[in-house]
Amino acid sequence: MSNHRFNRILLAVDDTDCTLKAIEYAKDLVREFESSIALVTVVPPTSPAAYGADPLLGQQPIIVPEVSEIQQDSAQRFLESIGNDFPGAQEVFLFNKIGNVHDEILNTASEWTADLIIMGSNGKTGFEHFISGSVSESVIRKASCPVLVIPGKSE
Secondary structure, three states, rough: OOOOOOOOOEEEEEHHHHHHHHHHHHHHHHHHHEEEEEEEEEOOOOOEEOOOHHHHHHHOEOOOOOOHHHHHHHHHHHHHHOOOOOOOOEEEEEEEEOHHHHHHHHHHHOOOOOOOEEEEEEEOOOOHHHHHHHHHHHHHHHHOOEEEEOOOOOO
């Protein structure tokens, strides 16, 4: 790593345990390289809730905008609390996105011109991995900068 400078580090965060380990790695790298850090979290779009909707009667599902607003507010507070943990950073940027998780991470990294993406991995394998897919694998395949994936499981 001695030849590389990571001036702009993007850290993808969510409310899982594996994020906590990724934050610690990011703190070390930000301190080492005196980098700027961008924290990005992605709230999936609110799906229509079937509150009393009966498709046989032609009733449509209801979308409750307050739910996504509450999720956005919660995500913003979460980002701000993490952002305060990077006193050595040149600058701290917060990105609170709605959409597909891997797409929003990649778009933010591209728009912000990140030199490095750091993210945690929950380490799912087998059927569980097949069903949920892997955000980190998708980001690794499509990213235009290096991606550091921190495994959530400790040995």
